[in-house]
Each structure stands twice: as structure tokens, then as C-alpha cells.
Amino acid sequence: MSKKPYAEDAGDSNETTEATLLALTTQIGLFVVARTLDSRCAAKLIKRLKKEAEAVSESGNATKPERKALEKAFETVDAALRDHDAGLLVTANAALRATDDSAKESKAQRSTQ
DSSP states (O other), X not given: OOOOOGGGGGGGOOOOOHHHHHHHHHHHHHHHHHTOSOHHHHHHHHHHHXXXXXXXXXXXXXXXXXXXXXXXXXXXXXXHXXXXXXXXXXXXXXXXXXXXXXXXXXXXHHHHO
């Protein structure tokens, strides 16, 4: 059995479409909003999908409406990632304040003794 060369197998090749990128981007955004996907992982996936979208666009297989929908999906995911990261910062800041407050209280109790 011999394998066909890659060029002859063009009919069976996988080619990324903007519709597929749109579906993946939308799903990643939903995962971020639902907090079922780590924001760092999501950011890396989105970065890779943006590169793939550029490649699809450069190949001439893109349509203007699909490109606009994909850009809007990227913007939506970016906003979700910013919101998620902002929430993490608020939580971390609150934890630091609580730690500072307890340290001040224990210091005040030691000075009154």
C-alpha cells in the first residue's frame, strides 16, 4: 500500500473557514463568561484563532460579512476576558485589604498590652 502524495490529496484536506472560527470564538467566550475556562488559556486560544483568521483572510477565502462577524466575536471575547480579569483583580485587592486590616488589628492589640 502506498500513500498518496499530499498534493494529490487536496480534496480531502481540512481548511479552516471563518464560520468555524466564529463558532470556536463564540464558544470560548461563553466558557469565559461561565467561568468554565481559565482566562489565560482562553486568551492563548483567541490569540491563535486571530492568527488563523488572518491566514484565512489572506488566502482570499474570506467574505466581508463573515469577517465582520468574526471581528465582533473577537471583540466580545476580549471584553469578557477583561471583565474576568478585572474581577480577579478586585478579589485579590479585597484579600490584600483583609490581610492588611488583620495585621493592623493584631499590631494594635499588641501595643495596648
